[in-house]
Amino acid sequence: MYKPATIKDIALALKLSPSTVSRALRDGYEISAETKKLVMEYAQKVNYKSNPIALSLKNRRTYSIGIVVPKLANSFFSQAIAGIESIAYEKGYHTIITQTHDSSERERTNVNHLAQRSVDGLLISMSAGTSDYGFLKTLHNDGLPIVFFDRVIDDIDTFKVTSDNFKGAYNATESLIKKGRKKIALLSNAPQLSITNERLSGYMKALADYHIPFRPELIRNCSKGGNDYEEVEDAVKGLLALHEKPDAIFISSDRISISCVRALKNLDFDPNEIAIAGFSNSDVVDLLHPSISYVRQKAFEMGQIAVEMLLKLIESKYPITEFETKIIDTELFLIDQK
Amino acid sequence: MYKPATIKDIALALKLSPSTVSRALRDGYEISAETKKLVMEYAQKVNYKSNPIALSLKNRRTYSIGIVVPKLANSFFSQAIAGIESIAYEKGYHTIITQTHDSSERERTNVNHLAQRSVDGLLISMSAGTSDYGFLKTLHNDGLPIVFFDRVIDDIDTFKVTSDNFKGAYNATESLIKKGRKKIALLSNAPQLSITNERLSGYMKALADYHIPFRPELIRNCSKGGNDYEEVEDAVKGLLALHEKPDAIFISSDRISISCVRALKNLDFDPNEIAIAGFSNSDVVDLLHPSISYVRQKAFEMGQIAVEMLLKLIESKYPITEFETKIIDTELFLIDQK
DNA sequence: AAAATTTATGCAAACGTTACCATTTTTAAC
DNA sequence: GTTAAAAATGGTAACGTTTGCATAAATTTT
Numbered sequence: 001m002y003k004p005a006t007i008k009d010i011a012l013a014l015k016l017s018p019s020t021v022s023r024a025l026r027d028g029y030e031i032s033a034e035t036k037k038l039v040m041e042y043a044q045k046v047n048y049k050s051n052p053i054a055l056s057l058k059n060r061r062t063y064s065i066g067i068v069v070p071k072l073a074n075s076f077f078s079q080a081i082a083g084i085e086s087i088a089y090e091k092g093y094h095t096i097i098t099q100t101h102d103s104s105e106r107e108r109t110n111v112n113h114l115a116q117r118s119v120d121g122l123l124i125s126m127s128a129g130t131s132d133y134g135f136l137k138t139l140h141n142d143g144l145p146i147v148f149f150d151r152v153i154d155d156i157d158t159f160k161v162t163s164d165n166f167k168g169a170y171n172a173t174e175s176l177i178k179k180g181r182k183k184i185a186l187l188s189n190a191p192q193l194s195i196t197n198e199r200l201s202g203y204m205k206a207l208a209d210y211h212i213p214f215r216p217e218l219i220r221n222c223s224k225g226g227n228d229y230e231e232v233e234d235a236v237k238g239l240l241a242l243h244e245k246p247d248a249i250f251i252s253s254d255r256i257s258i259s260c261v262r263a264l265k266n267l268d269f270d271p272n273e274i275a276i277a278g279f280s281n282s283d284v285v286d287l288l289h290p291s292i293s294y295v296r297q298k299a300f301e302m303g304q305i306a307v308e309m310l311l312k313l314i315e316s317k318y319p320i321t322e323f324e325t326k327i328i329d330t331e332l333f334l335i336d337q338k
Numbered sequence: 339m340y341k342p343a344t345i346k347d348i349a350l351a352l353k354l355s356p357s358t359v360s361r362a363l364r365d366g367y368e369i370s371a372e373t374k375k376l377v378m379e380y381a382q383k384v385n386y387k388s389n390p391i392a393l394s395l396k397n398r399r400t401y402s403i404g405i406v407v408p409k410l411a412n413s414f415f416s417q418a419i420a421g422i423e424s425i426a427y428e429k430g431y432h433t434i435i436t437q438t439h440d441s442s443e444r445e446r447t448n449v450n451h452l453a454q455r456s457v458d459g460l461l462i463s464m465s466a467g468t469s470d471y472g473f474l475k476t477l478h479n480d481g482l483p484i485v486f487f488d489r490v491i492d493d494i495d496t497f498k499v500t501s502d503n504f505k506g507a508y509n510a511t512e513s514l515i516k517k518g519r520k521k522i523a524l525l526s527n528a529p530q531l532s533i534t535n536e537r538l539s540g541y542m543k544a545l546a547d548y549h550i551p552f553r554p555e556l557i558r559n560c561s562k563g564g565n566d567y568e569e570v571e572d573a574v575k576g577l578l579a580l581h582e583k584p585d586a587i588f589i590s591s592d593r594i595s596i597s598c599v600r601a602l603k604n605l606d607f608d609p610n611e612i613a614i615a616g617f618s619n620s621d622v623v624d625l626l627h628p629s630i631s632y633v634r635q636k637a638f639e640m641g642q643i644a645v646e647m648l649l650k651l652i653e654s655k656y657p658i659t660e661f662e663t664k665i666i667d668t669e670l671f672l673i674d675q676k
Numbered sequence: 677a678a679a680a681t682t683t684a685t686g687c688a689a690a691c692g693t694t695a696c697c698a699t700t701t702t703t704a705a706c
Numbered sequence: 707g708t709t710a711a712a713a714a715t716g717g718t719a720a721c722g723t724t725t726g727c728a729t730a731a732a733t734t735t736t
Binding site: 007008018019022023026050051053054055057058059207 | 692693694695698
């Protein structure tokens with residue numbers, strides 16, 4: 001079995017003490033130039049690499065941050081992760097990525113696992129299923145730096161970053177209205193998610209501003225967030241079965257948008273009949289058929305901002321008590337439906 | 339700052355020695371029943387959790403495995419990772435996921451980073467850009483357990499698992515032939531990848547079996563593997579500009595399939611004119627327009643097999659010298675193009 | 677009742693590193 | 707040429723855990 005060179009090995013070989021070698025390697029001011037040179041060169045020769053585990057034990061720092069997202073296969077999250085990594089690696093942190101598959105149970109397990117593994121901080125976007133987040137509160141109170149992104153929690157006071165879900169939903173709904181649609185349905189995500197409610201508000205406001213009466217039967221919740229296709233198909237079927245059918249659907253969630261497109265395709269509907277707009281960060285929305293207009297979140301950017309906030313939290317000498325919630329613009333892409 | 343309870347704390351509180359506490363916690367045979375009970379209960383009370391970092395330092399085992407893939411945003415890889423996790427977590431390992439964005443440079447950095455972080459083993463699917471994998475060979479020779487999946491390397495003797503790329507490509511090509519197509523182009527990935535060549539062979543064999551002459555000008559390599567849309571569009575344009583235009587395209591890569599669909603859409607081509615079949619694990623291939631037939635790899639299953647192989651390697655008492663390469667079937671989904 | 681055995685516990689070292697304090701050597705000051 | 711100051715190096719303990727060995731206490735054997 002492979003055994004890498006240690007400081008002790010170098011000390012022994014060079015007839016120096018481990019402390020001297022350690023200081024020489026870190027370019028300590030108290031070490032003479034020639035000793036430094038000697039040590040550096042020998043270290044190079046035996047390919048010395050400091051042992052991060054020993055360092056972690058000593059310093060109670062791991063230079064790793066935990067990431068908890070519902071699903072890697074969701075483009076929004078993989079884009080956000082790319083953003084996180086871009087900054088984290090640059091700053092010498094590595095990332096431990098975990099997915100919860102939107103299960104509250106797995107979320108708790110993963111978070112505790114990460115905390116136990118002593119990550120220096122946590123970036124988390126909450127699972128759709130989670131209503132009890134006491135475990136997070138405990139960790140937060142114990143001093144674990146946490147930053148929420150996208151799916152945030154009001155109850156825990158820390159840095160947060162989300163999209164401007166209200167405005168995104170407003171604009172999308174408005175675009176449908178401007179196409180002349182008046183009977184606009186809403187397909188929405190699990191109601192305990194922050195983003196679900198913000199997007200709902202945007203939708204309602206747009207209706208109100210254009211004096212379109214709000215019809216509760218046009219709103220359908222898909223609590224499983226599009227992970228369960230059947231649920232979405234049922235919702236769509238329900239809408240199509242209304243005696244006063246909708247002439248447009250606004251979908252307030254990434255995965256549900258895809259499932260809805262699939263449902264409409266399977267139900268063999270006429271694209272002229274119903275206009276669709278939905279949140280989506282899929283990199284192939286523009287190729288889907290039936291085609292849809294879409295609201296895109298700046299996922300990469302959000303990841304970057306989140307990790308920057310976290311690093312601020314981690315590296316601050318003094319406890320931070322003033323927290324910021326950053327809200328990022330969304331982009332609306334209109335597709336001519338034919 | 340939060341400071342979790344340690345064995346020492348427990349020992350002090352209970353007026354025992356750390357060794358006794360340690361043994362009691364691990365249910366050592368030499369400890370009296372009452373001491374065990376005492377210790378267990380107190381540990382419970384102060385919420386004692388063993389410190390994995392200290393354990394890693396002591397045991398030279400981290401119970402973590404490194405995963406290196408080209409891109410998380412690629413469905414194939416996120417599915418494979420889900421498969422890996424499903425087994426790994428069950429067996430008490432956690433995973434550190436890294437992506438290379440198909441850059442050889444980042445691949446080397448990530449791998450070395452993981453090795454240095456002392457993962458117990460490595461699961462890797464090679465980047466398109468990598469031609470020099472000396473760094474992997476070195477680590478492998480130093481005794482780091484490595485398992486390759488999907489994009490493997492011949493030169494390094496260890497466990498490997500890939501799809502039956504030859505057969506997958508053969509079947510896809512054959513399906514195009516059976517549709518009556520004779521001028522079948524091939525859009526393919528970086529030539530240094532194992533999968534590229536296997537798929538090329540399958541394509542060639544199908545042509546040969548059906549006595550269709552092979553035309554080199556119908557083969558286009560997209561070395562950037564579909565990460566660069568322009569490259570794919572240029573390739574497609576090139577094909578369409580031939581005086582004897584292809585009547586079908588077989589695409590031997592996931593990302594390139596998507597880019598090709600986009601190119602055909604942008605170039606406003608007639609779906610009747612060119613039939614398309616391509617490798618893809620996207621969960622929305624069936625919704626794309628223009629529509630394509632597709633070969634799907636059993637990504638989840640591949641991930642599971644890969645991690646099982648790795649754990650065998652890691653946990654074996656004696657060095658393993660007999661290695662297996664497992665080949666998994668693919669599935670062909672035919673779409674009626676209209 | 678003394679010796680032998682079993683049972684339960686404690687001590688010390690180790691994993692690789694660094695930080696504090698102590699010591700030695702060199703240079704500067706008078 | 708002694709003393710003071712500065713520069714370079716070494717020793718030790720600590721981070722949290724486990725393990726081999728030593729020891730103490732309890733039990734059994736004769």
